Amino acid sequence: MSTPHSLSSLFSPRSIALVGASDDPTRIGGRPLRYLRASGYAGEVFPINPNRDSVQGMPAYASIASLPQVPDVALLAVPAAATIESIRACADRGVGAAIVFSAGFAETSEEGKVMQQEITSIARESGMRVLGPNCLGVFNAQTGYYGTFSAIFDSAFVQPGPLAIVSQSGAYGSHLAHLARERGLGISHWVTTGNECDVDVAEALDWIVEQPQVKVVMAYAEGVRDGQRFLAALDKARRNQVAIVFMKVGRSQVGAQAVSSHTAALAGSDAVFDAVLRQYGVYRARTTAEQLDIAYAASRASSVSGNRLGIFTLSGGFGIQMADDAEDAGLAVTAMPASAQDELKRLLPYASPNNPVDATAQALTDLPLMSQFIRAMLDKGGYDLFAAILGSGPASPTFADSLRQAMAEATLDSPDCLKCLTLSAPAEIVRSYEAQGFLVYQDGSALINALGALVRFRAHFDQVGQTDPLPAAVPQLSIPQRAMSEHEAKSLLARAGIPFPAECLIAADQDPGAAARQLGFPLVMKISSADLPHKTEVGGVRLHLKDEDEVRQAMARMLESVRVKAPDAQIEGVTLAPMIGGGVETIVGVFSDPTMGPVVMFGLGGVYVEVLKDVTFRVAPFDQQEALRMIREIRGFAMLEGVRGAPPADIDALAQLLAQLSHFAAAHAGQFDSIDLNPVVVLPRGEGVLALDALIVPATLTA
Amino acid sequence: MSTPHSLSSLFSPRSIALVGASDDPTRIGGRPLRYLRASGYAGEVFPINPNRDSVQGMPAYASIASLPQVPDVALLAVPAAATIESIRACADRGVGAAIVFSAGFAETSEEGKVMQQEITSIARESGMRVLGPNCLGVFNAQTGYYGTFSAIFDSAFVQPGPLAIVSQSGAYGSHLAHLARERGLGISHWVTTGNECDVDVAEALDWIVEQPQVKVVMAYAEGVRDGQRFLAALDKARRNQVAIVFMKVGRSQVGAQAVSSHTAALAGSDAVFDAVLRQYGVYRARTTAEQLDIAYAASRASSVSGNRLGIFTLSGGFGIQMADDAEDAGLAVTAMPASAQDELKRLLPYASPNNPVDATAQALTDLPLMSQFIRAMLDKGGYDLFAAILGSGPASPTFADSLRQAMAEATLDSPDCLKCLTLSAPAEIVRSYEAQGFLVYQDGSALINALGALVRFRAHFDQVGQTDPLPAAVPQLSIPQRAMSEHEAKSLLARAGIPFPAECLIAADQDPGAAARQLGFPLVMKISSADLPHKTEVGGVRLHLKDEDEVRQAMARMLESVRVKAPDAQIEGVTLAPMIGGGVETIVGVFSDPTMGPVVMFGLGGVYVEVLKDVTFRVAPFDQQEALRMIREIRGFAMLEGVRGAPPADIDALAQLLAQLSHFAAAHAGQFDSIDLNPVVVLPRGEGVLALDALIVPATLTA
Incomplete structure (x- = not known):
């Protein structure tokens, strides 16, 4: 070697x-x-x-x-x-x-x-x-190196530029290059990895995001072979402020089957792949058109300072449509200052001066008026993003030139605002506006979606270096490669910083009285055995035990019930723990993904998980900030903020538990197949979080 | 007048x-x-x-x-x-x-x-x-009547065709006409309604969907003024098998504000408008590009016989992407018969013969082979829809003509299957394929989304005439225009066919013993008063009453508690009803929408409504089949199918209740502001459904 x-x-x-x-x-x-x-x-x-x-x-x-x-x-x-x-x-x-x-x-x-x-x-x-x-090979437009037989270069080569393309599929990669070229985008590097006998998408990505001229990558994969290399490449991209727009196929059942019969990539779970992309700030495109639209914005935009969007329109309807889209995309359509609105009203009484600012079709017949409107928005609106809806005006035989000139003049003095247009015109007119620094789209929804993506890219780039330290160091432990009782699993995880209620193990021949008094009532009693993961079915769980007598009776009956129903099980005794009242029930788990390694799952308990599949994932390890983003992602998040008069739950403590568990999982990757904490009760804010059950399935038991 | x-x-x-x-x-x-x-x-x-x-x-x-x-x-x-x-x-x-x-x-x-x-x-x-x-006026391309000053006709007029455009906004309507013309679509009628001082979108739509040449309408509105006329127009469209693709703006908060400051349309609730479109089988487009893509398919497609889609590709990746999209769109990517797969494997060992059928790039260099593959799919696959992914092949200077000829020959003998292509080529090449009967898209996702829309249009057209008779006639009653007690509201609604548990009203000076014995135990007792819509707060609800003594004591305490806490309330007495155990709690309501009239709301009870806003709407009246579609629409529908070992719920009885209530609401429109049945308990299949509470707010109390 x-x-x-x-x-x-x-x-x-x-x-x-x-x-x-x-x-x-x-x-x-x-x-x-x-x-x-x-x-x-x-x-x-x-x-x-x-x-x-x-x-x-x-x-x-x-x-x-x-x-x-x-x-x-x-x-x-x-x-x-x-x-x-x-x-x-x-x-x-x-x-x-x-x-x-x-x-x-x-x-x-x-x-x-x-x-x-x-x-x-x-x-x-x-x-x-x-x-x-x-x-289909490689090309490097800067050097004219075309190591490919793709037919798309029959018509023309590609201009160099800040975009790179990494595609497992040659045909898809060629299609992307073709579309990018048609859109006037320059491409620095292009690589198609095919069957990936050595170089794969992850390694190609890792190399490409280090190239100084690359600002954005369009990627395509059916799956990745080496999850760790892939994660490292995504991390590097984020640190280098390279935006990645990913087309991952195989999310449907038929699609996943077709993946396995195609290049035989290790597809892994689409849900996990999806979570990885979200975690690293990669944009997962739903369609090829969307992939192009986002890459276009990331290629051409300078930097984005915030999410405040000013919309200028000549027709109310288009402005409303764009405002709708902006809300979906997480942009803020903030109003113009009142004084500026008054000024615009004086200029044109018909106008809507708020935001969207509607100067009506009148403005097209009075371009200086239009310029005044736009300049007022850029000077006084405080916008990070500006979008003007021009329709087919720029293609008009009569005023195309004067319109372009008016637009250029109106927007000249505001370099910090990203300026965008929607218009419908031939390519050469689009290029002329682009040369003036505008992003140009035909479809307003596509523009707004892309601006939302730019804002989120920026937020992810800014997160780099903001990671907070772990609340507590995770010790390197050894997970026994055999079945463990709940009590043993809890003891192990408690050493890794996972909070559980106090718990006593009472041997079968011991009296539980002293321990019960010490813990306080009411108590919950469970049978303790590595052989009985399903305790309820053998009469191995008793709740609401109110005093010592009840505890003694319950213990005797439980041991008897288990002896009858599971005669072969090795019994350690019973555990006693205080009943925990109140709080919101959640489920936390970790499983070992064949590609990405340990993946942490979080959801609300009960019907939320079972009926609504309202769960989310992150690859381990991650910090508390990332855990907070994870928690906020579930649809039922409002449950944790307090509903029906319930107090808000201790979300910070929950995030700490998730981060802690993720570090434990990462440090012990390969030693376990899954870890379940079900339920995890999130108490009211300031009171913390408690895992009420724990199950660890070691790696060797399922291998 | x-x-x-x-x-x-x-x-x-x-x-x-x-x-x-x-x-x-x-x-x-x-x-x-x-x-x-x-x-x-x-x-x-x-x-x-x-x-x-x-x-x-x-x-x-x-x-x-x-x-x-x-x-x-x-x-x-x-x-x-x-x-x-x-x-x-x-x-x-x-x-x-x-x-x-x-x-x-x-x-x-x-x-x-x-x-x-x-x-x-x-x-x-x-x-x-x-x-x-x-x-901006009207045009009628058939007669050359251009009653408009829209500038888009500077460059060219419009060919007549099966598409019509109805738009409140002149600019948006012009933009749609421009895009449709660029896409090669013929337009029959075009109308922009502006401020709608007389003719509105609803009436224009109503007239246009009666024109025999019209197969599809693109519509735009910020809201509608006359809900009943609008509903009648949508109903007529469905009966005439006219597909409507609607852009309704103002769904966001800023957007809705902009609507009200724009043409001052009565915006109404966007959620209700959305439900209306769904109910009548109208496609609500999210973007203008999507609106065009769907209208294109509905304009050009003959008829669609089903949802089975065969995908032919020259590159695995594109096929997988399309299969993913197909699943989202509700299409069935069914496998080729085994014998046909064997045949294809013999023709080309590299091929994936399942579905997507991947003939690899090889097929482009061997067009007769490609024809054999496609013919096998059309002859033996049993597909209603066929999509071939051709990439930039059709634009190739070397084999464009032979490819087009091969495609024409391969697809000639299968008139019942709708044949579609994705390709990237100049407009004249696209037109030549269209002339051969193909639907042509550049983006595969857009194609598949449009095919899904065609299948759903078909399903909605087929529903016409399938309405089932009402389970029970709704009597014409009179809703008292004053506050009503729960007992009175229940009595009224029971006459309209809404099922409630047996219930006795016991006057304050009566002994409840006999009634309690007759109803059986356990019982629930509630204070009965038109003045106390919130009974719990005054001690007016008692559950789990086990015998006559408990009932008597509870009644005495309840009357005393209410006298103290609500001394001014007029008390009818108390009601007794059996406790209902088991079943799934749901919420049913009706409210009077200012535009659309009575609208029925349905959702799962408790946190589902409060946290997840998992509710859906239909305008009244509707039949049981429509109610079933409504029930299946909520995200938590699985709860009604039985989870955690619970039996499936009586969904048919729930649908009957919804339909019955909708007819009651329609027959008494204007007499009430809202009706709430909360909860409605859906019992296991065969055991029916019971509303446990009822509240009617008459119209005059809120007017």
Whole structure:
């Protein structure tokens, strides 16, 4: 095994070999060469074809071995059957990275799977990085490096820019590049990972979000193989203030089945993937159109200082529609100051001067008036975001130029406000407004949704470095790899800082009187046994025990009942704990996700979880601030704020418990399959939180 | 008052007068004349301008009075101040309809409001119909009648087609027409209603959905004035199988404020409006782009036979994405039969033959293979809907023509399946596929969402005529216009068929023993008084009374407690009723919406309503089938199906209660402000449903 090479040779090679180079510029072995020659790529390019002296007018080489120098990257345009031999030749020569275009590997057959594993082995042993197989390759628009046979470059290359694209699917990645180019967006790097025998989406993302020119990434995946690497890449992106707009497919049942029959990615749970994206501030796009709309905003916008939006319209209806959308997107449509409203009313009595500011169609026939309105909004409205609804005016044959000039002048002196337009016009008119610094959308809803996304990206970036210290250090414990009684599980978790009510274990032959007196009444009694996770069914739970006599009688009956109903169970005795009254019942759990590792679940108890599936997730570990965001995410959150006259619950203590548990789970990953705290009672504010039950399922019991 | 004229003179005039006709073809008074002359309108056009002999080369008239004949419609391109005089002249001459373009009426000032009321009065007295003021008018593409000054016809007119547009906002209506034209959609009628001093969106809709060429309507409103007319129009649309795609704005708080400051429409509650659209099968679009996407499908699709969708793709990723969307849209992505899958596997071992059927990029280089795949899907898949994902292939310079031909041949013999494509290509290529009968979208999610809408439109059309008879006739009663005790409210509603537990009213000086014995124990006792809607607070409710003695004691204490705590209340006595155990608690209510009339509300009891606002609405009356759809709409519906081992609840009986109550409410509209049944206990299936409390607030008490 060698240390794997950096991905720089894959993404920014100084020299390129094309194995299987073809004279036909429309074939897989011909396109990359044609692109590299036409795009201005400045490095060395070596066509390899043992049957020809020249390819597309360039001298051809017989083999990798016979090249005059070691290329940084080798593009393999050879059939699946010939791939292993080529890969080995590249590795032997010390090539930095290879890109395998051919399909016919793990996605096709068992035989293909074996071949793919062989490629992986060669990569691991040599340190050479391999992209694919079954991928469309890479491009780097800055250097003109087109290591791809994607047909979308038949029409045009791509301008460099702050957008990058990382896609498991070649076809989807090509489609995104095509749409971005049509939208006038520049692209810095583009990579499609296909079957991911070595380089995967996570690692490509990790490399790309370090590139200084990259501000936003559009990503596509059906699943990720290495959850930890993926989480690290998302964390790095957030720290580098790179916005990620993700299309994750396979959320439906049929979709998930199709994923598994497609590139055989480890799909994992879509709900967990979704929670991960939310946790790291990644925007999960629901449609490709939305993915483009958000990426466009993140590419073109400078910085966003807040969420106050001023809406300027020439027609009331559009303004109302945009105000509706703004509320959904979490933007604040704050009113203009009263004095500024008076001023606008004086200028045009018909106007609505509040916000949306409606200057009516009148303004289109009186552009200086329009300028005055817009300038008043920008100067006096205190807006972070400004959107003007221009309709088809900018395409008007009669006043397009004067309108554009008026817009430019009106908005010149307000650099801190992000200025956006909706309009319906041909691309060249859109570009001219963009050149003046405007974000331009045809659909107002798409614009507002994108502005909401920008505000949330900003909030997530700002969270970096704001993490608060753990309330209590988590000790490194050892989780026994055998069934544990509730009492043992509680003792273990209590050492990790999880709060439980006081509890006494009474051996079967002991008298419970003294312990009962000490704890105080009323009490709850439970049978204590590692063999009885379901206690109620064997008569192993008694509530509301009011005095010592009741406790003694209950203990005798419980032991008798359990002896009859579960004769083989090993009994430690019974536990006694005070009854806890009041508070809001919640459920907290941790499970070990095969991809992402320990995942913490939180929900309200009872019907909320069972009927409404009102639960949310976070990968461990996380801090108390993140736990608060998690808690606020559930639909029934109002229950914790106090309803029907109930006092507000101790949400801070609940957040502390969640954070504490997440750190315990992360520190003991691999040792458990699941941990359940059900219920966790959240007491009134200031009184804390108590877990009333605990169940730990160790890893070995389910493996 | 005269009988109002039909809207035919407004929408299909044989002759048109243009008051304020201008020689300048870019002015409000010039555009309509220019349009009418260029569009091929075959009727008479009379420009009116007292200062000129001719306008745009046509002879001009001095006034309406001096016209050689009475025009069907008069377009008024005069300032607000001159409008009333013109309107009166039109009415005096017997003109059928007038369109008022000018702004400056109710949306502007009190003075404007008075002027607008004057127009309304003239319309009501004369029977002449008035559209506007503050509107952009009407067009009818079939006849070339452009009674509008909208600037979007500067570039081109509109082809006739099955789409109609009804918009309160002129600017929004123009924008929709512009987008539809760009999308290649033909439009039959277009109307913008503005301030709606006479003709409103509801009446325009009502007229338009009767036109035989109209299959789909895009509508826009901020609110409706006449709820009953609106409901009647939606009902007619459904009966005529006309799909309506509605943009209703003002759902947010800021948006609703902006509505009220805009055209001053009676906004009503957005939640009720939303429920009305759902009830009548209208699609409420969230964005303008979505509105277009749905209208496009409804315009172009023939008929939809079911919801089974076959997906053909050349790239796994796109297929998975589409399958995800299909599940969200309620479509069934059913698998290909096993034998057909085997056949496809033999044709191409790399293929995924299930559904989505993935023929891989291979199929693009082997079009006969692609045809075989598609034909197998259409012949053997049993699909109602077929979607093929073609990407940018159709725009390829090398194989665009052969691909289009292959697609046409492959799909020729399956007329019953609706065939759709996603592709990225210039408009002329899109049109060529459309000409072959395909629906064409760029975005797959937009396509699938639209197909889901078509399936739901179909389902709603099919519901017409399936209404079931009422379970019991609703007698015409009279709701007393004074406060009523719970007992009196129950008695009234029981006569209307609402089921309550048996209940006895015991006068204060009577002994409750005999009644208690007859009812059986345990019992619930409540104070009976029209003056005490909140009984618990005065000690007026006692539960779990186990025998006669308890009942007697409870009655004495209750009467004493109430005498102390509410000395002024008039006491009828107490009621006794059996305690009802088990079942699921729900809440049923009716309130009188200012626009839509009586609206029935349904939700689960307790925290579901208070925390989750998990309630739904229907306008009264409706039948049991509609009630079942209403019940299934709430998020917590699973509670009624039985959770935690509880038996399924008697949903049919609940639906019967809702339908019965809705008919009672409709028959007594105007007599009450609200009716509350809280709780309504739904017993296990077969055991019925019981309302445990009733409160009626008569209309006069809140008016």
